[in-house]
Amino acid sequence: MSRKETEGVCFEKREQVDAILAEYEGKKGTLIPILQEVQNLYNYLPREALEYVAERTGVPIAEIYGVVTFYSLFHLDPRGRNIIRACQGTACHVRGGKSVLQALEKELGIKAGQTTKDLRFTLETVACIGACGLAPVMQINQDTHGRLTPEKIKTILAGYR
Amino acid sequence: MTTINLTINGQPVQAPAGTSILEAARQAGIYIPTLCYHPELRPEGACRLCMVEASGSRGLAAACVYPVAEGMVVKTNTAKVREARRTVVELLLTNHPKDCLCCQKSGDCELQKIAADLGVRKLRFEGGEKKSHAIDDSNPSLVRDQEKCVLCGRCIRMCRDVQGMDVYSFARRGFNTIVTPAFGLGLGQAACSLCGQCSTVCPTAAIVEKDDTDKVWDALSDPDKFVIVQTAPSVRVALGEELALPSGSVVTGKMVAALKQLGFDKVFDTDFSADLTIMEEGHEFLHRLQNGGVLPMITSCSPGWVNMIELKYPELLPHLSTAKSPQGMFGAIAKTYFAQKAGIDPAKIVSVSVMPCTAKKAEAARPQLCDSGYRDVDIVITTRELGRMIRSAGIDFAALAEADFDSPLGYGTGAGVIFGTTGGVMEAALRTVADVVAGQSLPKVEYHEVRGMEETREATLNIVGTEVKIAVVHTLAAAKKMLERIKAGEADYHFIEVMACPGGCIGGGGQPVPVDASVRRLRREALFGCDEASIIRKSHENPDIIALYKEFLGEPLGEKAHHLLHTTYQAQRR
Structure with a gap:
């Protein structure tokens, strides 16, 4: 999905996620580094942020979920400080x-x-x-x-x- | 292309370079058991059942992904191979429910067949950890039971590569691996079209159609109910497969006779309402063409397709024809026109439909489909479910004397019957549109320009002096590509037909399994055979349709038709 269609999407720290995505725009095989940086931002991977990453990168959300649940370094729930x-x-x-x-x-x-x-x-x-x-x-x-x-x-x- | 010479079980075999051992063996008539392999999906090499001894391979080779090589010697039935395969099946069965006798897939289950073929008689590894998952029953169409999943990944590949929906993925790791929509959602909460293609490739009962046959039995045994049934065009050319007849058998008359024996009060034909759909959709198309309406207009009979556009491309919904599907139109007419004509209280009518489709179950549950003042279609069963009902009633299907559909909703033309195949709705529409524009019955009936099995076909036709550019699309992946072209302004068609499933309804998610291109071709040829055998082959010449407009509806697109036969769409957010 193009950037235009995700313009109305609103969630916490979206600008920072945009900056991360911009850094990797057009490069292949960058899902894991994107997820790592997004996780650094929130301390975990919120669903809205993952759905946004899916829309912007074109990687299906089911596949992102598969990657996130495969590696123990990724977390779907908030983590302690x-x-x-x-x-x-x-x-x-x-x-x-x-x-x-x-x-x-x-x-x-x-x-x-x-x-x-x-x-x-x-x-x-x-x-x-x-x-x-x-x-x-x-x-x-x-x-x-x-x-x-x-x-x-x-x-x-x-x-x- | 280079030809490779090898021997399989001592038999010389030739195959083009790049062929897998499995395909080379099957072409030579040598059967190798498989679970994750499917002839129409890219191979995955996951299940390890197809292991063979192959010279040049270190251990046993997975035949589905191991390419043939010059001089290779393959053995598919050695003691080592048999032991390896049996161990794989034992391990799968050890972590699999043992309710085979009362499983919905019993008799059609590939795991069951392989265990029987390989002579697995005892499980050496019983007592280990077993997976435990809740059943996903979150939607009207499909039921998923993860405990029966063998992780072959066919559903993932079907959903991703053929349908472009990407609902499923493998998640987690090792023993905990599952196949799931994102975030563990049920199919009813995920962005799933409910097309059911996953259920046609699942080797076990991990993904099955929701069984609604008990609801039908209950209605049939209720003396206060008047139970009617409609049968979709493509059911008559596929149902035979459920009842031990060869693919492509046309069983229309036997199907009607069986439905009457099951106890339905009236047996009607969705072909009739397919003709009605053509009347409305054809006139809608002409209206859009002549009055600057939104073009291209896209057909709306396929509920998997409608779900997909509502989910993924809601901004393009104005392109969808507002005409209801034949199932929807039938439902609205049955509880109004037919109820009046037959003097039956519509509240007592139970309207059942037999569909090739799992998404039709969800379509019938749409709130928009209540224009009769009641739920227009009460129960939807698939071809597979009707097959089970006929078997359970002990009906000797092959020996049945043929019977005729009932009147007044039981007569369909050749145009109605070809609705069941890709290109058929377009061809049926063209037959009527051309005659309406010409103001007379034209000699041209068949439009071979729109026939074929390519995923996207297009043609420019001269309809009585007007150039009309049309396209026909099947599979949701191809439909997505078409919608992207429309969005980019690169699709200057006037009229597009879209069907969600490969081959259209003949390859629907509720049709008998197994299915592949050759089975779909036989079903399709059978449908065209029904069309050719029809005396009337144009929807607007159907005398019962003419009577329906004269006695009840008025004009196509008129007020009553608009109320009963047209619908609305809205974006689905899930």
């Missing part, structure tokens, strides 16, 4: 990674894969972040926290509230 990745890899597992995860779930009141209602935290698990010497570990955003015990969780989270 802080992303916690609790490691469940082998080294962390043998040193008590599971009890750390349980402490996180209890403290945040959510299960792994979920986001707190106040959108402050999203809790995820990862298989290894390559810091086995510090096991058990978790990452919050870009910070790595090692040699964790369930008791330390409350204090660490307080620093991100």
